[in-house]
Amino acid sequence: NAGVTQTPKFQVLKTGQSMTLQCAQDMNHEYMSWYRQDPGMGLRLIHYSVGAGITDQGEVPNGYNVSRSTTEDFPLRLLSAAPSQTSVYFCASSYSYQGTYEQYFGPGTRLTVT
């Protein structure tokens, strides 16, 4: 199992550009999430999905879109990048094992918007 994979590892964008951060998992997990991590802020939930075709907003969804067409993939789209979106982005997947919902994290994508 590769677990949760994210691409790219690093990305530099100019203000106004759009891009998609890729996330894939091969564990057949029903739940997937996107977080951003900023210094001193911990991780904040952007969007999440409870299954293919179902997504919902988290704490900080503005400026981001998601879709979940398959169980395996959960891409995060930045519509028009802004310097405030400079951050480290983590994708995570989880499943409901006795109510635990332990999350498995990808390695992260470090995004810089200039």
Added chain:
Amino acid sequence: AQKITQTQPGMFVQEKEAVTLDCTYDTSDPSYGLFWYKQPSSGEMIFLIYQGSYDQQNATEGRYSLNFQKARKSANLVISASQLGDSAMYFCAMREGWGTGNQFYFGTGTSLTVIP
């Protein structure tokens, strides 16, 4: 109000000693789960330990234990016999509700340094 509060931005501990990392949480939902994650300088998030709101006993995983005090809404992580490799950021997190799966809230983290 903050859902998860970690009041110790940085902690130091002598190698082989025990250390407690504090975490308090805020929820009115009777069903919730509490997690601790470790983030070393390499950046990955590593799951350490889980405590469910209905669990009667404190969770333990090797050198990690979770001191769960439900009435005080605290879920402190205890690391026994600290090792140099324990130096990292530690995050407390909470999942609210049953069946929501992914509404997680994270604290701001505690940076732990183990001194030889």
